[in-house]
Amino acid sequence: MGTPCIHCGEDCGSQPxxxxxxxxxxHGCSTVYxxxxxxxxxxxYEIQPMAGIKLEKTINNQKFAxxxxxxxxxxxxxxxxxxxCVVRLYIPTIHCASCIWLLENLHTLHSGxxxxxxxxxxxxxxxxxxxxxxxLRQLVEMLASIHYVPEINLAKxxxxxxxxxxxxxxxxxxxxxxxxxxxLYKFPEYLPGGDQLGSLFTGFFGVMSFILALPVVFYSxxxxxxxxxxxxxHKIINIDLPITLGIxxxxxxxxxxxxxxQGIGYMDSLIGLVFFxxxxxxxxxxxxxxxxxxxDYKSYxxxxxxxxxxxxxxxxxxxxxxxxxxxxxxxxxxxxxxxILLSGVxxxxxxxxxxxxxxxxxxxxxxxxxxxxxxxxSIELEVIHQVEQSYLTQLWNQDKxxxxxxxxxxxxINKVSxxxxxxxxxxxxxxxxxxxFYNPSLxxxxxTSVLIIxxxxxxALTVPFTFGxxxxxxxxxxxxIKNTEAIENLSKIDTIVFxxxxxxxxxxxxxxxxxxxNLSGEDLLKIKFLASHSSHPLSTCIKESIAGDQRFExxxxxxxxxxxxxxxxxxTRINLGSKxxxxxxxxxxxNTSNVYCFINHSVAGYFSIANSYRPGLxxxxxxxxxxxxxxxxxxxxxxxKNNLGxxxxxxxxxxxNQSPQDKMSFxxxxxxxxxxxxMVGDGLxxxxxxxxxxxxxxxxxxxYSFSPACDGIIESKQxxxxxxxxxxxKLAIRVVILSFxxxxxxxxxxxxxxxxxxxxxxxxxxxxxxxxVTVVTFATFSIRLxxxxxxx
Amino acid sequence: xxxxxxxxxxxxxxxxxFLLGFxxxxxxxxxxxxxxPSVRILFDDSKKKxxxxxxxSDTENTEExxxxxxxx
Numbered sequence: 085m086g087t088p089c090i091h092c093g094e095d096c097g098s099q100p101x102x103x104x105x106x107x108x109x110x111h112g113c114s115t116v117y118x119x120x121x122x123x124x125x126x127x128x129y130e131i132q133p134m135a136g137i138k139l140e141k142t143i144n145n146q147k148f149a150x151x152x153x154x155x156x157x158x159x160x161x162x163x164x165x166x167x168x169c170v171v172r173l174y175i176p177t178i179h180c181a182s183c184i185w186l187l188e189n190l191h192t193l194h195s196g197x198x199x200x201x202x203x204x205x206x207x208x209x210x211x212x213x214x215x216x217x218x219x220l221r222q223l224v225e226m227l228a229s230i231h232y233v234p235e236i237n238l239a240k241x242x243x244x245x246x247x248x249x250x251x252x253x254x255x256x257x258x259x260x261x262x263x264x265x266x267x268l269y270k271f272p273e274y275l276p277g278g279d280q281l282g283s284l285f286t287g288f289f290g291v292m293s294f295i296l297a298l299p300v301v302f303y304s305x306x307x308x309x310x311x312x313x314x315x316x317x318h319k320i321i322n323i324d325l326p327i328t329l330g331i332x333x334x335x336x337x338x339x340x341x342x343x344x345x346q347g348i349g350y351m352d353s354l355i356g357l358v359f360f361x362x363x364x365x366x367x368x369x370x371x372x373x374x375x376x377x378x379x380d381y382k383s384y385x386x387x388x389x390x391x392x393x394x395x396x397x398x399x400x401x402x403x404x405x406x407x408x409x410x411x412x413x414x415x416x417x418x419x420x421x422x423x424i425l426l427s428g429v430x431x432x433x434x435x436x437x438x439x440x441x442x443x444x445x446x447x448x449x450x451x452x453x454x455x456x457x458x459x460x461x462s463i464e465l466e467v468i469h470q471v472e473q474s475y476l477t478q479l480w481n482q483d484k485x486x487x488x489x490x491x492x493x494x495x496x497i498n499k500v501s502x503x504x505x506x507x508x509x510x511x512x513x514x515x516x517x518x519x520x521f522y523n524p525s526l527x528x529x530x531x532t533s534v535l536i537i538x539x540x541x542x543x544a545l546t547v548p549f550t551f552g553x554x555x556x557x558x559x560x561x562x563x564x565i566k567n568t569e570a571i572e573n574l575s576k577i578d579t580i581v582f583x584x585x586x587x588x589x590x591x592x593x594x595x596x597x598x599x600x601x602n603l604s605g606e607d608l609l610k611i612k613f614l615a616s617h618s619s620h621p622l623s624t625c626i627k628e629s630i631a632g633d634q635r636f637e638x639x640x641x642x643x644x645x646x647x648x649x650x651x652x653x654x655x656t657r658i659n660l661g662s663k664x665x666x667x668x669x670x671x672x673x674x675n676t677s678n679v680y681c682f683i684n685h686s687v688a689g690y691f692s693i694a695n696s697y698r699p700g701l702x703x704x705x706x707x708x709x710x711x712x713x714x715x716x717x718x719x720x721x722x723x724x725k726n727n728l729g730x731x732x733x734x735x736x737x738x739x740x741n742q743s744p745q746d747k748m749s750f751x752x753x754x755x756x757x758x759x760x761x762x763m764v765g766d767g768l769x770x771x772x773x774x775x776x777x778x779x780x781x782x783x784x785x786x787x788y789s790f791s792p793a794c795d796g797i798i799e800s801k802q803x804x805x806x807x808x809x810x811x812x813x814k815l816a817i818r819v820v821i822l823s824f825x826x827x828x829x830x831x832x833x834x835x836x837x838x839x840x841x842x843x844x845x846x847x848x849x850x851x852x853x854x855x856x857v858t859v860v861t862f863a864t865f866s867i868r869l870x871x872x873x874x875x876x
Numbered sequence: 877x878x879x880x881x882x883x884x885x886x887x888x889x890x891x892x893x894f895l896l897g898f899x900x901x902x903x904x905x906x907x908x909x910x911x912x913p914s915v916r917i918l919f920d921d922s923k924k925k926x927x928x929x930x931x932x933s934d935t936e937n938t939e940e941x942x943x944x945x946x947x948x
Contacts, residue, residue, distance in 0.1 A: 131919070184916060185915075185919050188916070202909075203908060203912065204909055204912040204915075205909055205910070205911055249908070250902050250903065250905075250908075254902050257895060257898045257902070261894075261895040265887070265888060265891060268884075268887070284878070284881075285880070288884075292884065292888070
């Protein structure tokens with residue numbers, strides 16, 4: 085272990101880059117340090133040592149050229165009056181206090197910036213700048229130069245900020261305000277002698293309570309009515325229906341008592357109920373703001389492309405791209421639409437589409453699918469499909485409106501509430517009819533009492549608090565779930581489908597063996613030195629697989645794209661590359677990644693490079709196969725069949741050579757057979773399957789980087805814990821059921837009074853909060869306790 | 877005893893003032909980011925240009941500014 089880099093904290097290796105006696109791991113880091121040093125911003129490194137971000141790839145200087153296009157720039161700006169502009173940029177790498185400090189001191193770097201404000205949870209920065217002094221492009225390039233590269237994509241352009249969270253907070257505020265005040269008015273009635281309160285006070289407190297209840301009933305609680313109504317329209321009785329019934333019965337009963345100057349009825353219980361329900365909603369909704377689960381192709385694709393017409397180059401918005409256009413794709417740029425290669429050396433990295441990180445060479449005239457990334461020099465393409473009609477985008481965009489059943493439909497809470505509502509109505513009507521015969525004056529009262537006391541506040545709070553806590557437990561353990569419904573679906577899974585490349589294999593690390601003659605240590609070091617001159621992923625793999633470090637003389641170095649590299653190292657000619665390049669014979673196994681090696685005047689053998697499996701894969705599979713049927717889908721050939729067969733039990737659970745479409749229809753078929761399917765994937769080629777499955781999980785090395793639309797994102801380091809996550813979701817369901825039972829017991833006590841026509845406001849005022857508090861405490865504490873036991 | 881009515885009205889007005897304050901704060905976006913202000917308050921103004929243009933610095937006590945990584 086050498087010294088850590090001052091900027092990013094990574095190991096500098098044996099040859100650190102030095103500047104001003106400080107050590108850096110690379111020139112990129114050192115440059116950022118110099119920029120900050122020049123503007124006297126070294127405090128960045130004091131707030132949080134080694135806070136910097138290391139960029140793996142250099143950004144080409146044309147990357148942000150599209151920001152000069154006024155149409156695009158205008159869409160990005162949230163405010164502009166010709167001089168002063170405001171822009172909101174999403175920077176996924178914001179991670180610590182130093183980031184906040186530096187990004188809010190941008191004005192020291194450039195005087196054109198007047199103000200910048202970071203929103204940490206959503207990882208954005210709002211920048212006010214004068215575009216006469218600094219253009220949007222220069223601003224973004226300045227951020228990139230200090231390694232805070234903003235992510236600008238189509239989806240972000242189209243989407244405007246939403247403030248649904250603010251509305252909920254206001255609703256909670258209003259109901260809390262009314263709750264406190266009405267409790268104050270109600271309190272005298274609960275004291276001994278409270279019934280002797282004069283009619284002046286009773287009337288006054290009644291009117292005040294009524295006024296305070298109005299905004300709560302008609303504003304704060306309106307989401308419940310809407311949801312109940314929507315449910316009824318689809319012939320579903322959801323939990324919001326008994327809530328709505330309860331709220332209105334409470335309100336009407338209390339209004340009647342206020343008008344007849346009997347007291348203020350149940351207004352305090354009513355408002356308290358709404359207040360608790362809204363808090364439950366808020367607790368459940370506090371999820372991962374910076375993570376996006378709903379991405380479509382738009383958030384992956386660039387905002388603009390470079391159009392070539394004649395010898396002129398021009399940046400146009402992606403939406404204007406049409407069939408027949410000739411476009412220029414530079415190094416590390418993404419191919420936005422299916423196209424044909426016209427000129428240049430294409431090496432397409434489909435790592436996001438297929439999970440395969442080794443670039444695929446393409447010949448002139450060949451078709452290139454959208455979604456790949458060019459690595460190497462610039463290429464020219466002719467577009468043959470529009471963006472929306474490209475192969476992968478189409479798959480991704482298929483209308484899933486009817487494909488996936490509404491996930492809330494079969495949920496446990498709705499099943500319970502269906503029976504619950506019917507039973508409560510039946511009890512209420514029976515009690516009403518009974519009293520009609522014995523004491524007609526009590527009939528209506530008994531009926532409303534039943535509806536009031538049975539209002540399923542505790543029942544409705546169970547799910548938000550149990551699953552809300554579960555989501556937090558999962559989040560701490562590196563497993564991020566979209567919403568609480570996904571947890572419930574997860575617990576019901578009986579079939580699990582894995583993608584192979586990138587999901588159960590590792591993207592970066594490779595399994596490398598040398599097949600052939602025994603090479604001496606010095607020869608290996610020479611090979612390593614040669615390979616270190618190339619940035620091709622295979623060269624990097626070879627370089628990393630050889631231990632040691634030694635510098636040699638190198639001459640006559642050349643890199644022939646999609647063939648190999650060659651050079652004279654210490655007077656030894658070494659060739660590394662494809663079989664054709666090194667041996668001259670045609671490649672007989674095109675699907676394997678073998679790098680042949682020519683050294684000491686002969687072909688010494690080849691490096692066989694295969695994907696290595698995720699650590700712990702075997703135990704995960706063994707654990708999961710106890711209770712689930714496992715399948716493996718792979719877009720690759722079946723060369724790994726013999727390794728994977730025993731793991732999955734039988735070869736019939738393995739499917740190779742699956743196109744993205746095949747994967748999707750396979751899942752569809754399983755779902756059609758009544759299976760509850762979990763799909764675990766990682767890339768764009770799994771997007772269709774992820775959408776089709778009951779629960780789609782994405783494995784990501786960096787959770788903020790792009791991932792296809794899914795129900796959950798799991799950090800790749802946490803893959804081994806997948807079985808624990810499963811076990812825990814089942815446990816959460818059990819906690820929900822226990823909480824249901826508790827709230828039913830309270831309801832029974834309440835019903836005992838209600839059917840006798842004995843329910844008084846004080847019983848309601850005691851029973852309702854107590855049942856809610858018990859359920860909430862039970863749910864949160866048991867989840868916490870279990871999390872400790874599961875070591876999550 | 878009727879003074880209680882007056883007190884109740886005053887109580888509502890005072891509490892209503894706080895409610896309006898809360899609604900204003902929410903609409904103003906003060907609840908959008910509950911994290912960064914807690915960090916921001918710990919930063920010193922390392923450089924201040926006063927009216928005469930003289931740069932004054934107070935970069936002492938930077939130790940206090942080191943924020944534990946566990947908070948993230």
